[in-house]
Amino acid sequence: MSLTAAEVAEIMRLLEHSRFDELSLEIDGIKLHLRRAGAAGGVLQSTEAVAHDAASAKPAAGGAPSGAAAGTAALARPTDPSLTDIASPMLGTFYRAPKPGSPPFVEVGAKVTEESVIAIIEVMKLMNSVRAGISGTITEILPADETLVEFGQVLMRVRRDA
């Protein structure tokens, strides 16, 4: 037997709504390992705090490596106190959808709650779901689908519910 994509999505949904952080399943040679991204959802950074850090840090030297440059670019936006960054809780491959061809977890304009899954980050074939960790509306999705994201890299921006 094999698991269909729909069944995997269903198992993921069940885990999402359970109180468990991790699930290992082995059926007839198929191994499935699911883990929530951290016990408490994605790492949150408000743009306010980030802007403060960026201002106090000394400017990056010329020829700064691409990773740092990307991070700096993401931090350099004007402060909008109603916007919150959702930072990647880990390094891995960023997936916007539960499987190829299915609709993304969220699009710009989507309403999310703290528990909403907004992406998957895969690390060495281990799928980790990332939660919004905040209630609001997605205003921006930064990384391209299926690309490497680093720890702390801004994945999305959310306008907090008033």
Place this chain on the structure above:
Amino acid sequence: MAIRRILIANRGEIAARIIRTCRALDIETVLAVSAADRDSNPARQADRVVCIGPAKSSASYLNAQAVVHAAIATGADAIHPGYGFLSERAILPQLCAESGLVFIGPTADQILAVGDKLRARVAAEAATVPVVPGGAVSSLIEAEQLARSIGAPLLVKAVGGGGGRGLKLVERLEDLPALLDLAAAEAGAAFGDARVYLEHYVAHGRHVEVQVLGDGAGEVIHLGERDCSVQRRYQKLIEETPAPRLSSALREQLQQSAVRFARSLSYRGAGTVEFIVDAQRESFYFLEMNARIQVEHPVTEAVTGIDLVAEQIAIAAGRGLSPGLAATQGGGCAIECRINAEDPAQDFRASPGRVQEVNWPTGEGIRVDTHISAGSNVPPYYDSLLGKIIASGPDRSVTLARLRAAIAATRISGVVSNVAFHAAVLDDAEFIAGGVDTGFVPRLFARRPELCAMSAASGTHG
């Protein structure tokens, strides 16, 4: 296979050191950093930087999955683990093999063979390398029998151990039961392995180690020895080559023992075989093998002219040992001082913070390996090594004179350093005479009590 891009899974001075050789070899570098090291000098020097996790090393520098994922995603061919962190964890070469990456170091089996201290003892005995009288114990009765045959003083050591944890000195045999329990509990908590073994305690030993290189197919050469007896609580502070005041017969025996041991494992890459030497009795015992590049490798490089990191890369790429290596004659002398951010006035406690000004020495025969410049941050999460000052010269007295001048020219402010401690050692008659044992630092502190109670100011400006 050709290695064109290396992911460096480390930080600090060794990351900078590996980048330097990669540049010379025209190999691209990807540095895996924690969030605390994004702005470090090695992060500026690498061709690319990826942040693999938060400051806490268990979630970043010790996260083998993140390291390997980062290597694959950035198109690296190989991973260099440096020292510490994942360098002697079998999981990294295992994951590399599964992912088609080259691990720059020994095989997973070799790491496991030397990481288990009891297995290493057995392998040493099989290679006719002398080991300290002792052995495994699995019950109190067994331990008491063995302890009586060894005699006091003796050490209870952790099989999976290192760094002094799970290590207990038994001075009277009647204390054995209590100390055995304590050592096993500590070992279990620190290493997840409560097994312990007993060894005769060599009170006045010298720590001498031999650098080896193996091609992984049975060919092993040595590149001389290093004396690392200047230690404080098992932490090496000064290392030198050649080991002073050692008979040529004993030196030869140490070197050949190291080669025999590494050859018996068909060891691949750079490694170090450590011995405890009783110079008065002309005897020595195998301690352990370190399956990685060592902090103190530059003293060997200074006298042999060999780039050990380049040799590691060549061996990992399948090119074997470079021609002519075995014939290299070590000429002259080299001594290294480890400059740490630690406060002598506070029992050498780590002194993290931001370095304001720093002046590293230059001059004939002086090499400095460091990742620290003015403005560098010394995070509290990792070791406190700021850099290493290495002097070399035609003989020990010229080398010492150069090192003294170099230490005197070193200025570090913003964090407290142990520079003044090094100046005191280099002026000490016992150290100048050479061949000190591991009891040297406590004796020095007894002679010069002001050294361990030096004001923060003298550390800062010294």
